[in-house]
Amino acid sequence: RWGTREADASGGAWGEPAFTSCTEVFASTLDYIWYGGGRAAAAGPYTDMGGGREEGQGSNGLVLTGLLELPGLSHATQDRGLPSESYPSDHLTLLARFRLNNAP
Template sequence: LSSHLQHHFSLSSVYSHYFPDTGIPEVTTCHSRSAITVDYIFYSAEKEDVAEKPGAEVALVGGLKLLARLSLLTEQDLWTVNGLPNENNSSDHLPLLAKFRLEL
């Protein structure tokens, strides 16, 4: 059995997974065992409309258009507030939020 999962859907992540200015990874969870991205919002996009470089902004032409997203934080940002959960975030995962427009 292969440990590789494949599909033919053209999906893009709402998040770039790296901060464009620094290349530092965004994280969605940060606790005693790890600080990594394990949560995603995927949406349909044409391959030629998706930014190829990590950290680059995603801009689509036609179809489902990403208008905005809630920013994520770095591991260092989260450790300054003692990781997750903390007094401001009751979950051990950061919330994800995206706003789209469907252009027909």
């Protein structure tokens, strides 16, 4: 499901996530998806971006159309950090959806 909501103080869809890996004593951002497009708001469980230059279109014609929303730290640490039953890796999954914009 790709939804829409405003970005929050933790960085939202743009900027560095609060964390991508955590244990009982450690939480940090170790994983990234690099993209040089425009900016847009966060959403959940996926971020839905528009299609214009101000809404996620890079100069290469690649348009960011969505991002997987990451869980909050309190949710990810319910079972004393990662990995857990809900998150089977010690790193969270990062997922982005793009489309090619062939317009000149």
